[in-house]
Amino acid sequence: MTSQLSAGTGPHTPTPVPQLRSLTIKRPAMSEHGLLDYATRDDSLMWARRGEGVIGFGQIARFESTGPERFALARDWWNGVTAAAGIEDPLELPGTGLIAFGAFAFSFSSTYASRMIVPKIVVGKDENCSWITYTVTDPEAELSLEAAEAELAMLLDDYSAEHELGAGVDRLVTGQITEAEYMDSVRKGVAAIESGQVTKLVLARDAVAELATPIAVAQVLRQLALRYADCWTYSVDGLIGATPEMLVRVRGDIAEARVLAGTLDRASAPAGDSSYAHRMLVEDEKQRHEHQLAIDSLTEQLGPLASGMDAPAEPFVLQLPNVWHLASDVKASLAHRSDGSVPSALDLAEVFHPTAAVCGTPTKEAGRILRELEGMDRGPYAGPVGWVDTRGNGEFGIALRGGVIESPTSIRLYAGCGIVAASDPASELAESWAKMRPMREALSI
Structure with missing residues (x-):
């Protein structure tokens, strides 16, 4: 998956803050499988339990950090992203609006780069409703339900192959x-x-x-x-x-x-x-x-x-x-x-x-x-x-x-x-x- 905007964290590296615009719109009720219906791409981002949660597609911004300050650096970056973003979110529910997925190294001494990723499309569901969030960097890009659904349909159409059992020695x-x-x-x-x-x-x-x-x-x-x-x-x-x-x-x-x-x-x-x-x-x-x-x-x-x-x-x-x-x-x-x-x-x-x-x-x-x-x-x-x-x-x-x-x-x-x-x-x-x-x-x- 290729990053459109990314940031590194060397000792003298300035942290770029992407200018993001996002729109969240309520969607019709999902099937009984919930978010599992959308788990079709190997490169998707996911956090789900019993069909509820959030699943992300594409990568609109990314941040990586290492060392003992990895959390603080990630938080500063996210605060900057939040302050600079144009967010239209009439639902204002946990997980709606702009979100970032994160994974952090266990140890400050790890070579693994802790990371935060903002998806282009997020589909979410809680006990009451479901939604879609569409995020762009282009100030001229259309932010609408039609544009969001078209982007999602294109992403879902490019689904990943399944594992062939018995095809070789695992x-x-x-x-x-x-x-x-x-x-x-x-x-x-x-x-x-x-x-x-x-x-x-x-x-x-x-x-x-x-x-x-x-x-x-x-x-x-x-x-x-x-x-x-x-x-x-x-x-x-x-x-x-x-x-x-x-x-x-x-x-x-x-x-x-x-x-x-x-x-x-x-x-x-x-x-x-x-x-x-x-x-x-x-x-x-x-x-x-x-x-x-x-x-x-x-x-x-x-x-x-x-x-x-x-x-x-x-x-x-x-x-x-x-x-x-x-x-x-x-x-x-x-x-x-x-x-x-x-x-x-x-x-x-x-x-x-x-x-x-x-x-x-x-x-x-x-x-x-x-x-x-x-x-x-x-x-x-x-x-x-x-x-x-x-x-x-x-x-x-x-x-x-x-x-x-x-x-x-x-x-x-x-x-x-x-x-x-x-x-x-x-x-x-x-x-x-x-x-x-x-x-x-x-x-x-």
């Missing part, structure tokens, strides 16, 4: 670290916990899927969305997956997050035991301890920014096709700043990242140990992925249960496991494979 190969190296890292992580350096550590590993034919991204996204309906299916510039974990959702002055910590592979469950998940997660001291660390980390960060917060004392069991998770939904009323504004979704994504659920406790020390033990660059894995609009509304999930497309026929998959003092290396390795199962299934490997 395989999964070792990534940056081997299984043996991962288990060794787990052992070293447990030692670091027992020595008192950290209370919890989240160690990740990778594997590379090599396909005989080009990756059918749109097909993979549809498979993920249908199989993992309770997850948020995402696609941002080669980063794809279906995450069960919401880092932050902002609607006006209300912020919400879904915290997951504590995992049980459903493949290991005995047949006919309906209480197995509750017994092994809710009643298990290790799992509850790991989950509480993640909750405490989030509420500690959110507290100073909130005027009120609801954090349930008891987690619930989230049932996914591959695993069960201990989950908690946290909701807060955001405190207004001196100028009357509240933090945006992008602001809070920076504040909350990295969470204890994907890094460890305490996060700063855990991050340092991760850089020593993991032996790999996570790239955008476990970083924020999602979207933000010009009013600060948005949704950023944690980029889990996914991978990064590295060539037309290869994609790097990632998975991580929470390590505490009671962790067993072989069990954590097995859990990591369970967490890669959604992508393996969607890729037909």
Whole structure:
């Protein structure tokens, strides 16, 4: 996909601010499949759950940044874009008007360039209505419903091919670290916990899927969305997956997050035991301890920014096709700043990242140990992925249960496991494979 306007972030590089014009128009109700009817192009941008969300086509502006200031640089760019844009949005709903999709590197030391992308066309749907947003840079271009629908029709007509099953040998190969190296890292992580350096550590590993034919991204996204309906299916510039974990959702002055910590592979469950998940997660001291660390980390960060917060004392069991998770939904009323504004979704994504659920406790020390033990660059894995609009509304999930497309026929998959003092290396390795199962299934490997 070719950028029409892009910006880089070297130390002396000025940040160009594109002059954008956008129009949002309400559309007729969609079919029962919702946004999945529009998931037909491999280069589309997507954030969707149960047929609702936003899907983008084309690229009208782009920004990239690296290093410890990657969030701040992206926010400054987006604020500049917002201030310079001409926006006609009679709906004024979360996700209408001008929006940018974003994907951010997990670590400040990553070579992966964090990015924000403004699509040319966005089709959106919430529980009440659907809409289309058309954005242009040409001051003479027509902004109308007819022009928007014509552009969308042209984009949808150029749909992507599907993956031909059985056309060749697809395989999964070792990534940056081997299984043996991962288990060794787990052992070293447990030692670091027992020595008192950290209370919890989240160690990740990778594997590379090599396909005989080009990756059918749109097909993979549809498979993920249908199989993992309770997850948020995402696609941002080669980063794809279906995450069960919401880092932050902002609607006006209300912020919400879904915290997951504590995992049980459903493949290991005995047949006919309906209480197995509750017994092994809710009643298990290790799992509850790991989950509480993640909750405490989030509420500690959110507290100073909130005027009120609801954090349930008891987690619930989230049932996914591959695993069960201990989950908690946290909701807060955001405190207004001196100028009357509240933090945006992008602001809070920076504040909350990295969470204890994907890094460890305490996060700063855990991050340092991760850089020593993991032996790999996570790239955008476990970083924020999602979207933000010009009013600060948005949704950023944690980029889990996914991978990064590295060539037309290869994609790097990632998975991580929470390590505490009671962790067993072989069990954590097995859990990591369970967490890669959604992508393996969607890729037909």
